[in-house]
Amino acid sequence: MMDEFAPDMIIEPLLVEKAVAGRRGYLFPALDVPAAPALDSRYARTGSARLPEASELDTVRHFSRLSTMAYGVDYGFYPLGSCTMKYNPKVNEEAASLDGFASVHPLQDEDTVQGSLALMYRTIEDLSELVGMKWGTLQGCAGAHGEYTGLKTIRTYFLHRNEMNRNKILIPVSAHGTNPASASMNGFEVVQVASDERGLVDIEDLKSKLDETVAGIMLTNPNTLGLFEKDIRKIASLVHEAGGLLYYDGANFNALMGMARPGDMGFDVVHLNLHKTFSTPHGGGGPGSGPVLVKEELVPYLPQPDIVFHKSTGRYAFKWNPKTSCGKVSGFWGNFLVIVRAYTYILCMGSDGLKAASQHAVLNANYMQAALRKVFPVAYDGLCKHEFVLTLEAMKEETGVSALDLAKGLVDMGIHPPTMYFPMIVHEALMFEPTESESKDTLDHACEAMKSLKETAYSDPEALHNAPCTAVITRVDEVRAAKSPVVRY
Amino acid sequence: MYSYIPHTEQETRAMLDAIGVKSLEDLFSDVKEAGCLLERPLDIEKGRSEEQTLDIIRGLAALNIKGVSFLGAGSYDHVIPSAVKSLSSLPAFSTAYTPYQPEISQGVLEAIFEYQSLICELTGMDVSNASLYDGASAAAEAASLAIADKRKSSRVVLSGTMHPFAIQCVKTWALGTGREVVVLPEKNGVNDYSSLESLLDDSAAAFIAQSPNRYGYLEDFTGVADLVHSRKCLFAISSDPLSLAMQKSQAEWGADIAFGDTQVLGIPMGFGGPYCGYMAVRQDLMRKIPGRIVGQTVDTEGRRAFVLTLQAREQHIKRERATSNICSNEALCSLTNVIYASLLGWEGLKEASSQSYSKAHYLAAGLKELGYCAGAGLAPFWCEFPVVFKSPEKLEEFTEEMKRNGIFSGVKLSRITLDRKDDSTLLVAVTEKRTREQLDRYLAIAKREAR
Numbered sequence: 001m002m003d004e005f006a007p008d009m010i011i012e013p014l015l016v017e018k019a020v021a022g023r024r025g026y027l028f029p030a031l032d033v034p035a036a037p038a039l040d041s042r043y044a045r046t047g048s049a050r051l052p053e054a055s056e057l058d059t060v061r062h063f064s065r066l067s068t069m070a071y072g073v074d075y076g077f078y079p080l081g082s083c084t085m086k087y088n089p090k091v092n093e094e095a096a097s098l099d100g101f102a103s104v105h106p107l108q109d110e111d112t113v114q115g116s117l118a119l120m121y122r123t124i125e126d127l128s129e130l131v132g133m134k135w136g137t138l139q140g141c142a143g144a145h146g147e148y149t150g151l152k153t154i155r156t157y158f159l160h161r162n163e164m165n166r167n168k169i170l171i172p173v174s175a176h177g178t179n180p181a182s183a184s185m186n187g188f189e190v191v192q193v194a195s196d197e198r199g200l201v202d203i204e205d206l207k208s209k210l211d212e213t214v215a216g217i218m219l220t221n222p223n224t225l226g227l228f229e230k231d232i233r234k235i236a237s238l239v240h241e242a243g244g245l246l247y248y249d250g251a252n253f254n255a256l257m258g259m260a261r262p263g264d265m266g267f268d269v270v271h272l273n274l275h276k277t278f279s280t281p282h283g284g285g286g287p288g289s290g291p292v293l294v295k296e297e298l299v300p301y302l303p304q305p306d307i308v309f310h311k312s313t314g315r316y317a318f319k320w321n322p323k324t325s326c327g328k329v330s331g332f333w334g335n336f337l338v339i340v341r342a343y344t345y346i347l348c349m350g351s352d353g354l355k356a357a358s359q360h361a362v363l364n365a366n367y368m369q370a371a372l373r374k375v376f377p378v379a380y381d382g383l384c385k386h387e388f389v390l391t392l393e394a395m396k397e398e399t400g401v402s403a404l405d406l407a408k409g410l411v412d413m414g415i416h417p418p419t420m421y422f423p424m425i426v427h428e429a430l431m432f433e434p435t436e437s438e439s440k441d442t443l444d445h446a447c448e449a450m451k452s453l454k455e456t457a458y459s460d461p462e463a464l465h466n467a468p469c470t471a472v473i474t475r476v477d478e479v480r481a482a483k484s485p486v487v488r489y
Numbered sequence: 490m491y492s493y494i495p496h497t498e499q500e501t502r503a504m505l506d507a508i509g510v511k512s513l514e515d516l517f518s519d520v521k522e523a524g525c526l527l528e529r530p531l532d533i534e535k536g537r538s539e540e541q542t543l544d545i546i547r548g549l550a551a552l553n554i555k556g557v558s559f560l561g562a563g564s565y566d567h568v569i570p571s572a573v574k575s576l577s578s579l580p581a582f583s584t585a586y587t588p589y590q591p592e593i594s595q596g597v598l599e600a601i602f603e604y605q606s607l608i609c610e611l612t613g614m615d616v617s618n619a620s621l622y623d624g625a626s627a628a629a630e631a632a633s634l635a636i637a638d639k640r641k642s643s644r645v646v647l648s649g650t651m652h653p654f655a656i657q658c659v660k661t662w663a664l665g666t667g668r669e670v671v672v673l674p675e676k677n678g679v680n681d682y683s684s685l686e687s688l689l690d691d692s693a694a695a696f697i698a699q700s701p702n703r704y705g706y707l708e709d710f711t712g713v714a715d716l717v718h719s720r721k722c723l724f725a726i727s728s729d730p731l732s733l734a735m736q737k738s739q740a741e742w743g744a745d746i747a748f749g750d751t752q753v754l755g756i757p758m759g760f761g762g763p764y765c766g767y768m769a770v771r772q773d774l775m776r777k778i779p780g781r782i783v784g785q786t787v788d789t790e791g792r793r794a795f796v797l798t799l800q801a802r803e804q805h806i807k808r809e810r811a812t813s814n815i816c817s818n819e820a821l822c823s824l825t826n827v828i829y830a831s832l833l834g835w836e837g838l839k840e841a842s843s844q845s846y847s848k849a850h851y852l853a854a855g856l857k858e859l860g861y862c863a864g865a866g867l868a869p870f871w872c873e874f875p876v877v878f879k880s881p882e883k884l885e886e887f888t889e890e891m892k893r894n895g896i897f898s899g900v901k902l903s904r905i906t907l908d909r910k911d912d913s914t915l916l917v918a919v920t921e922k923r924t925r926e927q928l929d930r931y932l933a934i935a936k937r938e939a940r
Contacts, residue, residue, distance in 0.1 A: 004793075009791055009792045009793055011792060025831065025833065026572075028568070031843075031844050031847055033851035033925055034851065036846055039869060046737075047738065047741065051834050052830075053836075054832075056570075060575075067579040069593075069595040070581040070585050070593070071581065071585060072580050072582070072585040073585075074581070078586065080586055085586060086493075088584050089493060093578070098550040100555070101553065101760065103566075104758060104759070105558055105566070106761030106762075107562055107900045107905070108897060111554075112556070112897075114553070115550055126533050129533055130531060141626070142816065145626070145814075147814065152664065155664065177804040177805040178804050178805075178816050180804075180808040181811040184810070229523075230522060233524055233525070258531050259527055260517075260520050264527065265523075283582070283585070283822075283824075284582055284585040284821060285818055286763075287820075303661070320907055322907070327657045327661030328661055329658060330762070331625035331750065332623075332762055333762070334761070336759050344542060348537055348542045350533060351536075352535050352536055360501075383516065411593055416590065416593070440500045468592050468593075473794045475789055476591045476796045477786045477789075480787065481785065482798050482801075485784050485799060487775075487783065
């Protein structure tokens with residue numbers, strides 16, 4: 001592949017393309033013990049590996065330049081729906097960098113890691129209170145991993161109750177793609193539930209699908225349209241009467257902190273996304289953290305080990321629970337340094353701050369929705385929670401300019417595009433989630449940008465077909481990438 | 490206290506007016522109508538200043554005690570060059586989302602492409618994904634890939650010398666789903682292959698193993714790939730990626746799937762996470778691998794560009810028929826890996842690997858000389874080896890005395906196997922970071938304890 005491109009067709013060469021034989025970016029001190037006899041040839045590697053040969057400065061410049069070709073929350077508005085791209089406070093980073101956390105081995109004796117254990121214990125306590133659950137686990141490493149863990153806990157619960165006939169998970173058609181994928185990884189059959197004209201769960205359709213084969217329903221509340229499921233208590237009693245459980249996908253929990261709790265609505269299992277609601281950075285796609293919190297009757301089936309506090313000694317400890325636990329879902333105890341950041345955020349915000357965060361997230365979404373409904377139709381209009389969905393179907397028909405084109409136009413105005421073409425029940429969808437971090441003037445600017453882009457769509461559609469024009473590259477050929485994949489040098 | 494909300498009172502008022510509601514509470518009228526409004530404050534303390542918060546956090550960090558670490562069993566204290574953290578914390582990397590918009594994500598995408606290439610080079614495989622959560626959960630993904638690859642299969646065979654936490658992850662994946670996990674017995678600390686052929690029955694989809702294994706021993710996979718393939722199964726090997734600078738790669742052993750944990754490539758121990766799982770496969774399994782993949786393409790001007798590709802495998806397209814549910818992975822950790830490997834280069838990786846090897850053998854030889862039963866298996870080891878004590882009490886005395894001298898001397902095997910019979914075995918890991926002085930101090934204390 002290296003020869004395929006003329007030098008001026010390469011934005012930033014791969015570091016390996018600039019390798020200079022023998023150049024090194026890090027040197028180890030000389031070996032200060034006798035060299036051990038070589039590994040038996042039966043086990044020894046014969047092939048080498050082609051890696052960069054670069055100085056420290058070469059490496060620093062390469063990655064620094066790459067970072068100028070990326071866009072983070074620190075650079076501008078990032079209203080990516082369902083992703084909660086709120087500000088990632090710098091104090092969180094300082095906390096996670098403390099040597100007492102960063103340099104600790106996961107299998108040190110428990111008496112040498114009381115700080116880590118206390119922090120995890122208190123995080124579970126606070127998260128449980130926030131969502132109205134009894135207790136939880138921090139082992140999930142991302143949102144989808146939390147879903148997998150929560151559903152596995154449900155599976156194990158029914159296994160112990162000899163109810164393995166419960167083999168179905170109900171999922172609304174508007175749900176995140178991870179929901180059905182997590183259900184099927186757990187061996188469940190996925191049954192879709194329709195949305196009604198309000199954009200909410202269709203109660204009649206739900207009723208028709210409830211029977212003794214249903215293990216539960218997965219819901220996001222507010223849902224992916226940003227709407228609160230007003231019938232949630234009804235839904236909960238219907239599902240519970242049929243013997244099923246309610247799973248709460250916490251992707252959208254930033255709308256409700258301190259205002260409402262899934263546990264009070266009737267949910268039995270919750271996962272949260274610490275990298276969304278609790279301000280830990282997304283890192284270009286992880287690491288996240290997906291804690292799972294459950295009602296009392298499900299606690300025994302959570303992954304192991306649990307963390308316990310012995311009042312008599314004032315000590316924290318791990319507790320393995322092999323008889324009932326579903327086992328392990330990741331290598332050690334979860335993404336600990338992400339949890340440190342989230343706990344720092346909880347300490348800083350407190351109960352009043354967390355509630356204010358949700359209130360202002362909802363304020364910002366409704367403010368933007370009010371301004372933008374004059375520009376594009378809102379897919380399901382009304383009071384929204386933390387996000388809302390516009391449909392650009394009419395503009396597409398009238399001008400040929402799609403939601404994608406308009407999103408690319410936002411890039412030229414310094415704004416990260418909202419989530420596109422989701423949920424699937426809305427045509428030409430753009431889903432905005434401004435979060436509480438953004439100020440009124442940022443929102444005003446974004447709404448003005450949307451308005452002017454719409455004008456451009458009608459006056460000069462070609463300009464938007466060609467957007468963006470200010471980024472380091474123009475639009476890419478996705479078909480070529482998938483048809484003849486080049487996925488390594 | 491909560492300074493992360495920028496709204497002034499006047500702005501909030503103006504925004505409420507624009508929406509047409511009177512108060513922030515009114516924005517939750519739907520929640521109230523549904524009877525779901527929380528009518529009391531949360532039982533969580535009120536907010537604090539940044540300094541008050543840091544006081545508490547620093548206090549917790551100070552409760553953790555550090556020592557000179559000879560701990561391993563899945564997490565290792567290797568050298569991390571200063572530039573690694575400095576570059577991986579650049580805010581355009583750390584505060585970005587998944588690179589869905591290629592025009593403004595070329596930096597993230599190119600770094601992932603370099604990471605995928607790194608993993609392919611180390612493992613010898615054709616295609617790597619953009620990362621998984623960690624090495625243990627990657628074992629479950631390997632099992633899942635194999636089951637999906639072979640029609641009507643339901644069984645995976647795991648090596649009994651795999652890390653017990655990885656075995657637990659695979660068993661958890663199988664729990665309640667009709668999938669079956671069977672474990673191959675071990676002999677002298679390595680796989681005993683005598684029953685492998687019979688375990689690989691028609692329902693089996695894969696044999697999954699690990700080297701260096703849970704004791705630190707290297708497994709001899711000679712002939713295993715042929716046997717596994719003759720049973721129409723896939724062969725997956727988990728390896729510490731730094732060990733691959735010395736020992737045969739997964740491709741050299743004839744494996745179909747390579748996976749493991751990249752913590753050793755520049756990621757701090759961090760009490761167990763975040764780490765990063767890698768997975769790479771042969772070309773013909775490319776469309777079955779879980780997780781994101783970055784591919785090369787061109788923009789409309791013909792310039793080289795990178796983009797997320799082969800997405801038809803993934804959950805946001807395929808939903809319940811996706812190869813995995815994974816969405817967020819460990820992108821920033823994989824970036825950390827590629828920065829680390831770029832600084833070291835192949836020569837540096839070989840040096841870190843061989844110095845760890847030599848220092849581990851120096852310590853093991855020293856312990857043997859003092860009469861300890863160290864690394865007594867028949868197989869060679871790389872940077873970690875077991876020491877078997879006469880009794881759990883003897884082990885306890887040894888590790889306590891070490892601890893009093895500021896040394897974390899090893900991981901008691903029962904910490905990971907959860908089996909009392911392993912109470913008298915200590916796993917000792919040595920990295921290139923340990924100095925001669927530290928090794929000799931370890932031996933000096935061991936000498937006192939041996940008496």
